[in-house]
Amino acid sequence: xxxxxxxxxxxxxxxxxxxxxxxxxxxxxxxxxxxxxxxxxxxxxxxxxxxxxxxxxxxxxxxxxxxxxxxxxxxxxxxxxxxxxxxxxxxxxxxxxxxxxxxxxxxxxxxxxxxxxxxxxxxxxxxxxxxxxxxxxxxxxxxxxxxxxxxxxxxxxxxxxxxxxxxxxxxxxxxxxxxxxxxxxxxxxxxxxxxxxxxxxxxxxxxxxxxxxxxxxxxxxxxxxxxxxxxxxxxxxxxxxxxxxxxxxxxxxxxxxxxxxxxxxxxxxxxxxxxxxxxxxxxxxxxxxxxxxxxxxxxxxxxxxxxxxxxxxxxxxxxxxxxxxxxxxxxxxxxxx
Numbered sequence: 001x002x003x004x005x006x007x008x009x010x011x012x013x014x015x016x017x018x019x020x021x022x023x024x025x026x027x028x029x030x031x032x033x034x035x036x037x038x039x040x041x042x043x044x045x046x047x048x049x050x051x052x053x054x055x056x057x058x059x060x061x062x063x064x065x066x067x068x069x070x071x072x073x074x075x076x077x078x079x080x081x082x083x084x085x086x087x088x089x090x091x092x093x094x095x096x097x098x099x100x101x102x103x104x105x106x107x108x109x110x111x112x113x114x115x116x117x118x119x120x121x122x123x124x125x126x127x128x129x130x131x132x133x134x135x136x137x138x139x140x141x142x143x144x145x146x147x148x149x150x151x152x153x154x155x156x157x158x159x160x161x162x163x164x165x166x167x168x169x170x171x172x173x174x175x176x177x178x179x180x181x182x183x184x185x186x187x188x189x190x191x192x193x194x195x196x197x198x199x200x201x202x203x204x205x206x207x208x209x210x211x212x213x214x215x216x217x218x219x220x221x222x223x224x225x226x227x228x229x230x231x232x233x234x235x236x237x238x239x240x241x242x243x244x245x246x247x248x249x250x251x252x253x254x255x256x257x258x259x260x261x262x263x264x265x266x267x268x269x270x271x272x273x274x275x276x277x278x279x280x281x282x283x284x285x286x287x288x289x290x291x292x293x294x295x296x297x298x299x300x301x302x303x304x305x306x307x308x309x310x311x312x313x314x315x316x317x318x319x320x321x322x323x324x325x326x327x328x329x330x331x332x333x334x335x336x337x
Contacts, residue, residue, distance in 0.1 A: 188216020253301025
């Protein structure tokens with residue numbers, strides 16, 4: 001994979017100036033699309049994805065995500081093993097949420113591994129599972145750092161130790177946000193069941209249950225958007241950072257991830273050829289493919305944001321040039337006193 005610095009060396013002087021402005025003066029809002037065509041942004045994003053080799057990097061991320069999955073499962077099953085009967089209900093709920101986006105055959109493999117490791121819950125495995133999950137996932141975040149640097153055409157200036165510490169910190173933050181995302185959905189289901197039990201037969205029963213579930217899903221979506229925002233803020237080594245709660249790239253990545261996951265599930269439902277081609281490894285390949293889609297949508301959002309900022313800088317420079325040109329003409333034709 002070419003380094004960010006190598007990509008930058010291939011740019012001409014004008015492009016280097018534009019990307020330096022993007023790194024030094026990030027836009028306060030990415031929703032200001034004056035003089036910026038969505039079609040132009042889409043074209044630029046596609047060309048930049050090919051140039052930055054994001055499809056290959058997404059495959060790398062898919063491997064790291066898969067590598068971090070089972071240590072995380074060991075940690076989770078150990079916690080559930082200590083929670084006794086309450087863990088069973090949480091386990092069932094979490095699998096229901098995962099089933100919304102994870103392909104069914106791959107989810108079956110995850111459930112089998114989950115059940116096999118639950119009976120071996122120990123404190124040592126909890127510690128090792130947590131450390132292995134954080135370390136494995138942080139390797140994937142390091143790959144995200146390299147990819148976002150390439151997206152913004154900047155060279156890595158952080159030392160290996162500093163970049164690694166930031167990757168581990170970002171990994172732990174993402175673990176927290178994803179946990180809160182799942183907890184929001186779980187809390188919505190729990191509260192709606194509690195309200196349904198206590199307001200049974202009341203006229204406000206169903207409207208209240210519906211409102212609680214909607215609030216739970218909205219809160220879960222907010223935590224998911226926070227995860228994307230944290231990655232786009234901390235991953236690239238930008239000289240000046242600008243926090244954005246919700247960006248067009250994050251919306252594109254989240255919606256694209258949901259649609260691609262659902263589309264992949266439909267494809268496997270009607271045309272499941274993975275088991276025929278890969279045999280017993282079909283479930284592993286399907287899970288790896290879903291992780292690949294996840295990584296690709298994450299990088300797609302970052303690429304879209306960067307190209308949007310670059311296009312906005314180009315439009316601003318064009319406006320400034322158009323405004324200064326008439327003044328220069330007037331000075332040229334006006335005779336000196």
